[in-house]
Amino acid sequence: MSRLPFYFIVGLLLLVGIVASVHRHLQFEIPWFPGEQRQVWEIEAVINFNAQNGPVQVDLALPSHQAGFRVLTENTASSGYGLAYLADELGRRAQWTIREAAGSQQLYYSVQMLVSPDSRAPIQTPPGIPAVTPWESPYDTAASQLIDRAWDRSANNATFARELILDINGERQGENARLLLTQMQPSALIVRLLNQAGVQAREVSGLLLEDGRRRQTLSSWIQVFDQTAEEWALFNPATGEQGQPENLLLWETGGRAVLEVQGGTNSRVSFSMLTHYQPASAAVRNHYSDDTLLNFSIHSLPLEEQALFQTILLIPIGALVVVFLRVLVGVKTSGTFMPVLIALAFIQTSLLTGLIGFLLIVAVGLIIRNYLSYLNLLLVARVSAVIITVIAIISIFTVLAYRMGLSAGLTVTFFPMIILAWTIERMSILWEEEGPKQVLVQGGGSLLTAVLAFLAMNNPWVRHITFNFLGVQLILMAFILLLGNYTGYRLLELRRFKPITEDEKPS
Numbered sequence: 001m002s003r004l005p006f007y008f009i010v011g012l013l014l015l016v017g018i019v020a021s022v023h024r025h026l027q028f029e030i031p032w033f034p035g036e037q038r039q040v041w042e043i044e045a046v047i048n049f050n051a052q053n054g055p056v057q058v059d060l061a062l063p064s065h066q067a068g069f070r071v072l073t074e075n076t077a078s079s080g081y082g083l084a085y086l087a088d089e090l091g092r093r094a095q096w097t098i099r100e101a102a103g104s105q106q107l108y109y110s111v112q113m114l115v116s117p118d119s120r121a122p123i124q125t126p127p128g129i130p131a132v133t134p135w136e137s138p139y140d141t142a143a144s145q146l147i148d149r150a151w152d153r154s155a156n157n158a159t160f161a162r163e164l165i166l167d168i169n170g171e172r173q174g175e176n177a178r179l180l181l182t183q184m185q186p187s188a189l190i191v192r193l194l195n196q197a198g199v200q201a202r203e204v205s206g207l208l209l210e211d212g213r214r215r216q217t218l219s220s221w222i223q224v225f226d227q228t229a230e231e232w233a234l235f236n237p238a239t240g241e242q243g244q245p246e247n248l249l250l251w252e253t254g255g256r257a258v259l260e261v262q263g264g265t266n267s268r269v270s271f272s273m274l275t276h277y278q279p280a281s282a283a284v285r286n287h288y289s290d291d292t293l294l295n296f297s298i299h300s301l302p303l304e305e306q307a308l309f310q311t312i313l314l315i316p317i318g319a320l321v322v323v324f325l326r327v328l329v330g331v332k333t334s335g336t337f338m339p340v341l342i343a344l345a346f347i348q349t350s351l352l353t354g355l356i357g358f359l360l361i362v363a364v365g366l367i368i369r370n371y372l373s374y375l376n377l378l379l380v381a382r383v384s385a386v387i388i389t390v391i392a393i394i395s396i397f398t399v400l401a402y403r404m405g406l407s408a409g410l411t412v413t414f415f416p417m418i419i420l421a422w423t424i425e426r427m428s429i430l431w432e433e434e435g436p437k438q439v440l441v442q443g444g445g446s447l448l449t450a451v452l453a454f455l456a457m458n459n460p461w462v463r464h465i466t467f468n469f470l471g472v473q474l475i476l477m478a479f480i481l482l483l484g485n486y487t488g489y490r491l492l493e494l495r496r497f498k499p500i501t502e503d504e505k506p507s
Contacts, residue, residue, distance in 0.1 A: 006485065013478040020471030034277055034464035039115040040072065041209055041249070042274045044302060046108055047259065049267035051101035056263035060109060061205070061252035062092040069249055070116045077108035090254025105264065108302070113249060132196045139183060142176035147197045157199045158233045158242060161224040165190055165240035187220040187237040191255075200225035202255030204234075207271055209247040212307040214272045218251055218258060272304040276468065311344065313466040316476040318343050318453035323483045325449050330490030333446040334426050341419050342446070343453035351454060355447070357397065358420075362443070364393050365424035366431075373428065387421040 024030050047058060062085070065071055076083055081096040096107055135143050150167055154160035168177045169186055180189055187203050194201035205218040222235045234244045244250070252258045261267040318340035325331040333339055346354035368389050372382055423446075431439045456462060465472050 003485075006481070010478045010481050013474045013481070017471040017474030017478065020474070021469040024469055024471070030468050031277060032465070034460050039275060039277050041069075041113045041115065042110065042276070042306075043113065043207065043209075043249070044108060044110040044272045044304065045269055046106065046272070046304075047261075047267070047269050049105055049261050049264035051103060051105050051264050053102045054100060054263050056096075056098050056101045056105070056261070058096040058107060058262075058264070058267075059257075059260040060094045060096075060107075060269065061254070061256070061258045062094055062109070063111060063113065063249060063251050064092050064253070065120075066250055066253075067120055067244060068115065068117060068246065069113045072112040072114050074109070074111040076110075081107065090256060091252060101263070129195050129198060129200055132192060139180060142179045143193060143196065146176050146180070147193055151197065156226065157224055158226045160197070160199060161190075161194060161201065161222065161233070161235055162240045162242060164193060165222075165235060165237060168193075169238055170240060185220075187222060190222055190237055194222075194224060202253075204250055204255065205252040205258050207249045207251050207273070208245070209249055209273055209275070211273070211275045212310055214270075214304045214307050216271045216273065217269075218271070221248075221250070223253065272302070272307060274306050274310070277464075310463070310467050311347070313470075313473070314347075314457040314463065315340060315344070316473055316480075317457050317462055317466060320476055320480055320483075321453040321456050322449055323480050325445075325452070327483050327486055328490060331445040331449060332442045333449050334423050334430075334442045338419055338423055339446050339449035339453055342450040343457055346450065346454040347458055351451065354454075355451075358447070360397065361390060361393050361420055362424060362427070365390055365420070366428060369424050369428040373432070383421060383425055386424055390421045390424070 025032060045060065047060060049058070058081075062074070063069070063071065076094065076096075078096050080101075081098045084095045084097075086093050086095055094109060134140065146164065146167055150160055150163035153163050166172055167174070168181070168190060183189075184192065191201050191203045201222060201224045204221050204223050206221050207216065207218055210216075220237055222237050223232045224235060225231075226233045233242055234250075235242055259267055259269045319337060322333070322337055322339055326333065326336075342354070342358060345358075348354075349357065365386065369382075369386055372385055377385065427439050427443060430442065
């Protein structure tokens, strides 16, 4: 049978993949290498609430230009709602309105923030100190003592705020602080005490940026107006550290609610985020928002799905490594693509933690599976028992790691439990039929393949290419088809011919 159609398909896949990738690079100026030029954060806020069969008004605080970040574009998705962008001296907000709504509602807001070290927040006139509600007894005495103690150890507003935070949340927390914390949250309490002492302060909300995170919430920070420097100083209300972290985006800086819903209940807002790099010109033109056929990409999906696909698109890289090692090298593995799933788990856990967790789970699982073999259970029941055993082992290891303070051990929950159960079952049967040597050969081959797949998949350049150029998937398909057409000897099989070469040596 002619192999011409096969090579035609392979050549077509290579051509289409290369052309699509080059087109995205040239037309949309997407760099071949990560970290070139400018970094852009895409952030999506999802608002959920239950409408009450009447008019609804939703107000969401929005980020503005600030130190280290600049707003590029912003979009919303809110079918049937009216939308207005409002701004005042306290900041920006989006306002959705509708005459009548009922049941579960979902609104979307997305923004692109350009990382700009030269960007600065606009000059803000410090607001007046709000009226402070008097404390009731005995809270008034506790508040006065906390203020007096921190004031004596400070030199200005910034140091006063730091000392007050340490007295409330730090190791110096005393009875007065614990008493007041029964009435208010720490951040709100600190702001109230600062205002009571005549210091201009407000509670703001910030988003800690981390690539690929989903369903995140805002964290509270405290801004204090420093009269000496005539600017707002930012403090971590948990540690008292001054300064804005590089990955902190201030979302609401007016000291008011982030989300207000009138005509609805159970309102909440969550955030998903993703970062990518673009040349400066491409970042400004924001070509990623072009929804055309030739710009077909994962970037047209919501950010939560983008973060998910960023990992999924690495699987073909792991599959290529597995095919290469099995077809050309001849490495034996337990299961065909089990090493790829283990490599995905390694990405979540880190390589060393993943290796230790995998070996511990499999070793303990084999011991328990050996006992189950004496019960003469049916296959389905036996595998189900092994699955439950794997879940129990992972649970126990996670609790032990937490008790011992090993935060890395908590990530073993990312291991695919069903795959681990089948791996233990297959190794146990292999042990019974062919002995421990084959278990070590296939188990070692699986671990070696998983480690190599992890190194390939976790490479920053590989992650960048696979996510930004979907044409690479067609190129990988072409290579896998070519490897699948190989029918020659594997490298590890060449050892069989070693005695022939020894016999041909002259005596």
